Amino acid sequence: MLIIAGSLRVEPAAREAYLADCEKVIAQARASAGCLDFLLAADPLEPGRIHVYERWESAEQLAAFRGSGPSDAQEGEVLDADVQRYLISGVEAP
Template sequence: MLIIAGSLHVEPDARDGYLAESAQVIAQARATAGCLDFLLAADPLDPGRIHIYERWESPEQLAAFRGSGPSDQQEAEILDADVQRYLISGVEAP
């Protein structure tokens, strides 16, 4: 299993528009084979921060989807990003 997690920073007044434009990509990801979860969400305290969380069955399935990333306009709105890829070797019940 693979987890992609981190955050993006955009201008605070652009965040809601960025998230609205991301809805189609989120839906597309969730419908993709191997996608277990996909979310972009507003941070409740930082008005310019967007949290990213993705969970995939395999790196190959993630790679097959990756061409569907942010549009050029959305890419230009990102001021900073801190997103990491985590390879998970096992999952335990809480």
């Protein structure tokens, strides 16, 4: 299993529009084979920050989806990104 997690920064005034533009990508991801979860969400304390969380069954399924990621216009709006990929070797019950 893979988890992609971190944050993006956009202009605070553009964040809601950016997230609205991402709704189609979120829906596509969630409908993709191997996607267990996919979320982009506004940070409640920092106006320009967007949290990124993805969970995938395999690297191959993630790679198959990546071609339908953000558009060039969306990428141009990102001022900074700190997003990491984590390989999960096991999951324990809480």
